[in-house]
Amino acid sequence: MTTPAIDVRGLVKRYGNRTVVDHVDLAIMPGRICGFLGPNGSGKTTTLRMICGLLTPDGGEGTCLGYNIITERDAVKAQAGYMTQRFGLYEDLTIRQNLEFVGRLYRLKNLREVVDQSLERLGLASRQHQLTGSLSGGWKQRLALAACVLHQPKLLLLDEPTAGVDPKARRAFWDEIHALAAQGITVLVSTHYMDEAERCHEIAYIAYGKLMARGTAEEIIRDSGLSALVAMGPGADRLAPELRDVPGVTAAAAFGTTLHVCGPDRDALWRAVEAFRNRDLIWEEAPPTLEDVFIHLMGQARDNMGEAA
Numbered sequence: 228m229t230t231p232a233i234d235v236r237g238l239v240k241r242y243g244n245r246t247v248v249d250h251v252d253l254a255i256m257p258g259r260i261c262g263f264l265g266p267n268g269s270g271k272t273t274t275l276r277m278i279c280g281l282l283t284p285d286g287g288e289g290t291c292l293g294y295n296i297i298t299e300r301d302a303v304k305a306q307a308g309y310m311t312q313r314f315g316l317y318e319d320l321t322i323r324q325n326l327e328f329v330g331r332l333y334r335l336k337n338l339r340e341v342v343d344q345s346l347e348r349l350g351l352a353s354r355q356h357q358l359t360g361s362l363s364g365g366w367k368q369r370l371a372l373a374a375c376v377l378h379q380p381k382l383l384l385l386d387e388p389t390a391g392v393d394p395k396a397r398r399a400f401w402d403e404i405h406a407l408a409a410q411g412i413t414v415l416v417s418t419h420y421m422d423e424a425e426r427c428h429e430i431a432y433i434a435y436g437k438l439m440a441r442g443t444a445e446e447i448i449r450d451s452g453l454s455a456l457v458a459m460g461p462g463a464d465r466l467a468p469e470l471r472d473v474p475g476v477t478a479a480a481a482f483g484t485t486l487h488v489c490g491p492d493r494d495a496l497w498r499a500v501e502a503f504r505n506r507d508l509i510w511e512e513a514p515p516t517l518e519d520v521f522i523h524l525m526g527q528a529r530d531n532m533g534e535a536a
């Protein structure tokens with residue numbers, strides 16, 4: 228049987244009396260792309276940093292690429308690529324100089340050749356002497372990814388790599404991630420974008436430090452047990468604020484001119500919208516979206532926190 232590329236159990240990180248990562252288990256098989264989702268401040272970056280050996284956990288154990296994440300951190304760091312949330316390359320160096328700089332940090336042999344190949348793959352060979360700061364946001368992120376894979380890591384940990392990048396550039400970035408995974412590289416990538424979550428082989432959802440859901444997008448939707456209704460008709464999209472506070476509704480949001488409402492109990496959901504059905508609207512059942520499920524899970528995590536307090 229193949230060994231997981233990441234296999235951690237019970238990871239804990241505390242800052243003062245706050246537990247920001249709370250007994251997180253995560254196993255990812257080689258070559259898989261796992262999306263890491265969750266609200267701001269839920270512990271994604273902290274978890275990524277513990278997995279790649281940059282941060283010592285306060286509890287838990289496990290391996291990354293077969294190395295112990297606590298006692299063999301240098302080996303993990305040498306074989307993993309970590310792309311930080313903020314652009315980490317030098318804006319006042321050229322594209323080539325940045326790649327060479329990273330290559331030297333990893334003491335790469337055949338540096339010139341490796342950088343040439345990377346520039347070719349990126350499609351930036353003709354612009355290699357351009358200052359990095361002059362690149363668009365999308366190109367900067369693709370360059371950062373190229374720098375991350377220069378030492379041929381077996382695992383990539385990417386922290387919101389496409390934040391603020393336009394859809395076309397995000398698509399190019401994701402095509403590259405899939406190409407890397409097809410070569411056997413494992414990817415754990417944090418994101419807030421639902422379309423990106425759907426491009427992952429599997430998803431881990433964390434809220435307030437706790438892992439709330441794990442599996443493929445379909446599995447997560449199915450396991451949520453949520454029901455959803457869609458309302459169509461004049462003014463449907465404007466009902467969201469009124470419906471959000473009705474018992475039985477966990478989320479209500481406008482999607483274009485339609486309204487999307489969901490809750491954990493199908494009958495309670497129909498009862499919740501009853502008062503809104505005498506208007507000129509058509510209500511239909513629909514499968515919940517991944518976003519519906521995440522909003523629901525976030526609410527659940529908050530409720531659990533309230534009970535624990």
Ligand SMILES: Nc1ncnc2c1ncn2[C@@H]1O[C@H](COP(=O)(O)OP(=O)(O)OP(=O)(O)O)[C@@H](O)[C@H]1O
Nearest residue numbers: 242247265266267268269270271272273274312387
């Ligand atoms: N060095 C630190 N000292 C104190 N608190 C910290 C430290 N690093 C992170 N935190 C806190 O830990 C929590 C988790 O942060 P983390 O950056 O892991 O979340 P995240 O899920 O990556 O968030 P985002 O989606 O906003 O990037 C946050 O409340 C953050 O303020």
